[in-house]
Amino acid sequence: MNKTGDYSNLLEILVKDFTWPTEYMFKFIVPFNADNLNDLKILFKPSAKITHRESANSKYISFTAKQRMDNPDEVIDIYKAAEKIEKIIAI
Numbered sequence: 001m002n003k004t005g006d007y008s009n010l011l012e013i014l015v016k017d018f019t020w021p022t023e024y025m026f027k028f029i030v031p032f033n034a035d036n037l038n039d040l041k042i043l044f045k046p047s048a049k050i051t052h053r054e055s056a057n058s059k060y061i062s063f064t065a066k067q068r069m070d071n072p073d074e075v076i077d078i079y080k081a082a083e084k085i086e087k088i089i090a091i
Contacts, residue, residue, distance in 0.1 A: 007076045007079065007080075010075075010076060010079070011072055011076060014072035014075055014076075015072055018072070020069070020070060020071050020072070021068055021069060021070045021071070022068070022069060023066050023067065023068050023069075024066070024067060024068075024069045024075055025064065025065070025066045026044075026063075026064070026065045026066075026067070026075075026078060026079075026082075026090075027062070027063070027064050027090070027091040028040060028062075028063045028064075028082060028085075028088055028089065028090055028091065029060050029061070029062055029063070029088070029089040029091065030060065030061050030063065030085060030087065030088050030089070031059065031060060031061075031086075031087050032054055032055070032058055032059055032060055032061045036061065036085055036086075036088075037052060037061055037063070039084075039085050040052075040063050040065075040082070040085065043065075043078050043081050043082060044065045044067050044078070045067060047067070047068070048065045048066065048067035049065065049066040049067070050063070050064070050065045051063075051064045051065075052064070
């Protein structure tokens with residue numbers, strides 16, 4: 001995820017390396033609190049396969065979501081929405 005809003009490199013990779021539609025895996029790390037977890041969950045459809053795990057010291061949450069995406073723009077839209085979550089890291 002790019003905080004500057006420039007997703008041209010990601011778009012290029014998504015177009016070149018994936019066949020659409022596809023199941024795409026999103027991975028994020030956020031500071032641990034219920035709001036951050038809920039903010040991430042609402043970015044995805046109910047059909048998404050979501051897992052999350054607390055870090056050993058309970059300071060962070062590792063969040064993974066697998067969801068069927070129809071095109072690269074849908075992927076980028078989720079990353080843009082996730083940018084609004086404070087201190088989020090996309091992996």
